[in-house]
Amino acid sequence: MEGGSGKSILQFAPFQSSVDEGFWHRLSSLKLNKFGVDDSPVPITGFYAPCSQSQVSNHLTLLAESLPSDSSEESSVLAVSRGNRNRCFVPGIIYNTNTVEGFHALDKQGLLKAEAQKIWKDICSGKALEDSSVLSRFLLISFADLKKWSFHYWFAFPALVLDPPATLVNLRPASQCFSSEEAESVSAAFNEWRNSSLTADVPFFLVHIDSNSHATIKHLKDWETSQSADDGHKLLFGFYDPCHLPNHPGWPLRNLLALVCSRWDLKSVHFLCYRESRGWRNHGHVPNAVGWELNKGRRVPRIISLAKSMDPTRLAISAA
Amino acid sequence: MVLSQKLHEAFKGTVERITGHRTVSAFKEKGVLSVSEFVTAGDNLVSKCPTWSWESGEPSKRKPYLPSEKQYLITRNVPCLRRAAYLEEEYEAAGMEILLDNEDNDGWLATHGKPKDTSGEVENLPSIESLEISKNRDVKSVPSHVGVEDEDDIPDMADFEEADNIEIDPGTYLIAHEPDDDNILRTRTYDVSITYDKYYQTPRVWLTGYDESRMLLQAELVLEDVSQDHARKTVTIEDHPHLSGKHASVHPCRHGAVMKKIIDVLMSRGVEPEVDKYLFLFLKFVASVIPTIEYDYTMDFDLGSSSS
Incomplete structure (x- = not known):
């Protein structure tokens, strides 16, 4: 394509998230069986791949394996083998709050800054040269309503802003x-x-x-x-x-x-x-x-309800 | 219907538990695959069509007869730009056959109920079901993703519109402009996975749909992207053997027979089919069930050295 004139500001297409149902299932199970009321942040892993279709962008995908294992006997270290060309590992962190109020009260700008600071630190220390995946570090805040099997969540893909812009x-x-x-x-x-x-x-x-x-x-x-x-x-x-x-x-x-x-x-x-x-x-x-993901163009979190596949009473009815 | 499905599942599960898996090749004779042939064919698919990869899935659901890192195949984020249900109506309105009707394809489709009879126009009338489905696409405001049905409990998003301290930087953000037509709405994406069905000894295809904002698509709406000859008949909503949740699946009960026909056609033309090509043939046949989901199954794959 023809480039613009010398002075147009470089604009980037925002990253988009895609969360597999298995992620929420494992998060629920971890919350119930392992984390309890402990709401300290947990390191997670996202996956992405270069665009492979001309009509759609690829997303940062979270799968069940993005979270630590929920069974106690297996080590909580990521047991996923590396080298899958469709799964570039991206380090992330999840803040899963205990209440919906806690979710909305999170200091979003502060959390984003904290993650951006990690990226900046890795750039300065040279760690990003050794392991470039830390450049795409991401952040997820969530509230898992385990009574209703619905999940409020919001992704951020922290990006260091050049001043002046490129x-x-x-x-x-x-x-x-x-x-x-x-x-x-x-x-x-x-x-x-x-x-x-x-x-x-x-x-x-x-x-x-x-x-x-x-x-x-x-x-x-x-x-x-x-x-x-x-x-x-x-x-x-x-x-x-x-x-x-x-x-x-x-x-x-x-x-x-x-x-x-x-x-x-x-x-x-x-x-x-x-x-x-x-x-x-x-x-x-x-x-x-900057970097909080937009939801249909607006700056709001998302909610997914998995009552259909997680609510035992509904499962019992559909199994009858 | 549901009960019989459950009974069959229970029966099938029991048979799978007590019988060993196939070890002798019956690829040409019956169109079925042994476990090791499935792995061979899967390896070949991954190497020729690199958007596919092997995955191990939920550890608790692993099948002992498959290698732990090769439990099933998956290709994610496959675009689906148009609804198959809609596509067929268009073709029908134009007086065209929707089912592929050249001689190659005859054999594949004949097993799925009636072969298309060009004189039998009555059969081409859209069923009530497909009319029902197609209604949805005109109602643009109907949210399609999971999580909207419990509206009583879900707070209005507007209540939480975050006017707080979030920093934005419109200069360098590319803000997607609002779609002026319904194209955006229709760009669904699918994760397409292939598992090995031990009972039928064939691969089995599973679909997980996402709407245009990448929210999980209700399984019912997935049926819009299935050829209407198959929706609710050969395509059913079931538990995925390796993943969480309910997913649409092409029922494998006739896969062996269909594959056998394809193999026979090839052999009658003097082409000796190789078992590692099985999944390419299989996916080509599956494309007639999900015609608008554009997954990759072409043998000639080029990484795009010369971009257009």
Whole structure:
């Protein structure tokens, strides 16, 4: 696509949540059997994957496995095997309150800031270079009404705000940015990256193309060593983009930008939004935080009632 | 109906418990799969169509005869842009056959009740059920997701509109503009999973629907996305063997027979079907049941090296 003029502000498509029913089932069981009235925050894991359909964005998905195991004999460590290309791990935290009043009384801006601070700290300490998934850290507040099997919840995807905001220089499909030789090599390199269980779920990376059009995908921490003497090389920052919109990058780019700006103080950078089945797009461009998920365009929490599948009396009736 | 379904489930469960699983291949003879053939075919599907992956599901529901990390296959967030119920009405209104009627497909559909008879127009009349279903799509204000039926207990969202201290940053947020037509409403998404049904010795397809705001879709509304020849007949709402909750499923009782027909057609043309391709054939057949759910089952998968 044609990019805007040099000065348009880069706009990001917000991340969206999708919660599997199994998550609520396990949360209920944990609340009843393990947590009790203890409402201290619990680390959880979300999953996402690069956009794989041209019509819909991918979401941050919570599954039963996002929560610690509810059976006491199994260790509460995540027993999910890594390396599933459709499941990039994203660390998150859940604040599950005991009352609906408690849910509404939570200091939302404060909680968001606290999570954003963790991201910022990981950027500053360099931890985000080692484990880039911490850049997409998220926050979930919830109230599980176990008498009615309904769940009030609200996601936040904290994003560090650049000041001044990043501007978009140009936005093009990768096929127009790369020579056909480069595109072929980039494609092969990505296939390898995505098919290896070691790297399939690493959501942020570098795309290095040497002067012979040979592409390699590297970890973020290899940025310094990638500044080789090879004059003709190209270096792009890439990420798995869950967004499907042709003219906007997805949310994860925000904190990558924050990292790039604060760590290397680059003024203009090439980005590669990695999406499957639609090819990629490129961006050039040159902390406060935002990120509460909108619900139908409004800033309100969501409620899901699972009485149909959790209420024993209803289950008994439907089983009769 | 419900009672007989329960009885059958109980019977099936007992048979599954006391019988061993199939170990001898009867893929070509009966169209069925052994457990290890299911795993082989699943591995092939995952490698050719990488939007699919193996999952292990609820630990308490694991089947001992399947590898713990390969209990079932799933592809998430599959778009469904139009209602199948609606699609068929359109075709019917246009005087067209909705069922695929070229020679390849004859065999697949014939087993699902009546073969389409072009002269039997009476049979093409929409049933009461499909009329009922299609009504919903005109009532835009009907919330489709789970959680709206207990309206007495659910506080009005507006009461809690958070005017408090939440910071927003409209400059860098992309705010989705309000849809000016009903396209947005119709973009449902589905998680499509494939389990191994030990009783029928075939794969079985399950659907979990989400509405446009990614809230769980009521199982009844999922039937709008099922070909109306199958809704409430071969597609039923049942407990998922590996996941929580009720999900729509294509009942596997005829899967073996249908697969056998497909295999016969292939063999009659001199194509020797390989068992690791089973799920591709199977998903192609399932596409006739859920024509508007756009999951991936094509063999030629390209990662998109040359973007359009």
